[in-house]
Amino acid sequence: MNKIRVYNDYEMSILLNNHNVDGIKNNSQIIYNNSFKLWAVMQRLNTCKTAKQIFAEAGFDMNIIDERTPQKRICSWVKKYKMFGKDYFDTNNKYTYKSKIINKKVIDNDDNISFFIDEDNNIFIKL
Secondary structure, eight states: OOOOOOOOHHHHHHHHTSTTEEEEETTTEEEEOHHHHHHHHHHHHHSOOOHHHHHHHTTOOTTTSOTTHHHHHHHHHHHHHHHHGGGGGSTTOSSSOOOSOOOOEEEEOTTOOEEEEOTTOOEEEEO
Protein backbone atom coordinates (compact mmCIF):
# COMPACT_ATOMS: atom_id res chain seq x y z
CA MET A 1 0.00 0.00 0.00
CA ASN A 2 1.28 3.48 -0.87
CA LYS A 3 1.87 5.98 1.88
CA ILE A 4 0.40 9.43 1.42
CA ARG A 5 2.70 12.29 2.33
CA VAL A 6 0.85 14.77 4.57
CA TYR A 7 2.49 18.17 4.87
CA ASN A 8 2.51 20.03 8.18
CA ASP A 9 1.70 23.76 8.42
CA TYR A 10 5.34 24.82 8.20
CA GLU A 11 5.98 22.72 5.08
CA MET A 12 2.75 23.95 3.49
CA SER A 13 3.75 27.58 4.05
CA ILE A 14 7.12 26.94 2.38
CA LEU A 15 5.47 25.19 -0.58
CA LEU A 16 2.78 27.86 -0.98
CA ASN A 17 5.43 30.59 -1.09
CA ASN A 18 6.87 28.98 -4.24
CA HIS A 19 5.48 30.77 -7.31
CA ASN A 20 5.23 27.40 -9.10
CA VAL A 21 2.59 26.14 -6.66
CA ASP A 22 -1.05 27.12 -7.10
CA GLY A 23 -2.24 25.39 -3.94
CA ILE A 24 -2.35 22.28 -1.82
CA LYS A 25 -5.34 19.92 -1.54
CA ASN A 26 -6.03 17.94 1.61
CA ASN A 27 -2.60 18.83 3.03
CA SER A 28 -1.08 16.23 0.71
CA GLN A 29 -1.57 17.05 -2.98
CA ILE A 30 0.48 19.87 -4.46
CA ILE A 31 -1.25 21.73 -7.29
CA TYR A 32 1.46 22.92 -9.64
CA ASN A 33 1.21 25.96 -11.90
CA ASN A 34 0.60 25.04 -15.56
CA SER A 35 3.49 27.19 -16.74
CA PHE A 36 5.80 25.29 -14.38
CA LYS A 37 4.50 21.96 -15.70
CA LEU A 38 5.22 22.96 -19.29
CA TRP A 39 8.64 24.37 -18.36
CA ALA A 40 9.50 21.15 -16.49
CA VAL A 41 8.47 19.03 -19.49
CA MET A 42 10.59 21.13 -21.84
CA GLN A 43 13.55 20.90 -19.46
CA ARG A 44 13.18 17.12 -19.26
CA LEU A 45 12.86 16.62 -23.02
CA ASN A 46 15.48 19.14 -24.15
CA THR A 47 18.20 18.84 -21.51
CA CYS A 48 20.00 16.11 -19.62
CA LYS A 49 18.64 17.26 -16.26
CA THR A 50 17.05 14.82 -13.87
CA ALA A 51 13.60 15.42 -12.42
CA LYS A 52 15.14 16.26 -9.04
CA GLN A 53 17.44 18.83 -10.64
CA ILE A 54 14.47 20.43 -12.42
CA PHE A 55 12.44 20.69 -9.20
CA ALA A 56 15.44 22.03 -7.27
CA GLU A 57 16.11 24.63 -9.97
CA ALA A 58 12.45 25.68 -9.72
CA GLY A 59 12.93 26.49 -6.05
CA PHE A 60 11.45 23.43 -4.38
CA ASP A 61 12.95 22.30 -1.08
CA MET A 62 13.92 18.71 -1.78
CA ASN A 63 13.90 17.95 1.95
CA ILE A 64 10.13 18.53 1.98
CA ILE A 65 9.09 16.85 -1.26
CA ASP A 66 9.12 13.07 -1.37
CA GLU A 67 12.08 11.59 -3.23
CA ARG A 68 9.88 10.02 -5.94
CA THR A 69 7.54 12.98 -6.47
CA PRO A 70 9.56 14.90 -9.09
CA GLN A 71 10.03 11.82 -11.27
CA LYS A 72 6.39 10.75 -10.99
CA ARG A 73 5.02 14.24 -11.71
CA ILE A 74 7.28 15.00 -14.66
CA CYS A 75 6.69 11.53 -16.13
CA SER A 76 2.92 12.07 -16.04
CA TRP A 77 3.24 15.57 -17.52
CA VAL A 78 5.46 14.27 -20.35
CA LYS A 79 2.81 11.64 -21.18
CA LYS A 80 0.12 14.34 -21.28
CA TYR A 81 2.36 16.53 -23.42
CA LYS A 82 2.90 13.71 -25.91
CA MET A 83 -0.85 13.00 -26.04
CA PHE A 84 -2.24 16.55 -26.19
CA GLY A 85 0.67 18.89 -26.86
CA LYS A 86 1.06 22.33 -25.30
CA ASP A 87 -2.72 22.81 -25.24
CA TYR A 88 -2.93 20.50 -22.23
CA PHE A 89 -1.05 23.07 -20.14
CA ASP A 90 -3.34 25.94 -21.11
CA THR A 91 -5.49 27.05 -18.17
CA ASN A 92 -8.67 26.76 -20.25
CA ASN A 93 -7.96 23.38 -21.83
CA LYS A 94 -10.72 20.88 -22.49
CA TYR A 95 -8.75 17.87 -21.28
CA THR A 96 -8.80 18.30 -17.51
CA TYR A 97 -11.25 19.14 -14.76
CA LYS A 98 -10.21 22.02 -12.56
CA SER A 99 -11.85 22.46 -9.20
CA LYS A 100 -12.88 25.96 -8.24
CA ILE A 101 -11.30 26.04 -4.79
CA ILE A 102 -7.58 26.50 -4.71
CA ASN A 103 -6.04 26.51 -1.25
CA LYS A 104 -3.55 29.23 -2.11
CA LYS A 105 -3.84 31.18 1.08
CA VAL A 106 -4.18 29.49 4.43
CA ILE A 107 -4.95 31.51 7.52
CA ASP A 108 -4.71 29.82 10.92
CA ASN A 109 -5.88 31.25 14.20
CA ASP A 110 -5.75 30.27 17.86
CA ASP A 111 -8.90 28.11 17.63
CA ASN A 112 -7.32 25.73 15.07
CA ILE A 113 -9.81 26.79 12.40
CA SER A 114 -8.35 27.07 8.91
CA PHE A 115 -9.67 29.56 6.39
CA PHE A 116 -9.10 28.95 2.70
CA ILE A 117 -9.40 31.75 0.18
CA ASP A 118 -10.07 30.79 -3.44
CA GLU A 119 -9.08 32.67 -6.58
CA ASP A 120 -12.25 34.81 -6.41
CA ASN A 121 -11.50 35.76 -2.78
CA ASN A 122 -14.33 33.64 -1.40
CA ILE A 123 -13.61 32.37 2.09
CA PHE A 124 -14.11 28.73 3.08
CA ILE A 125 -13.80 27.45 6.62
CA LYS A 126 -12.34 24.09 7.64
CA LEU A 127 -13.18 23.25 11.23
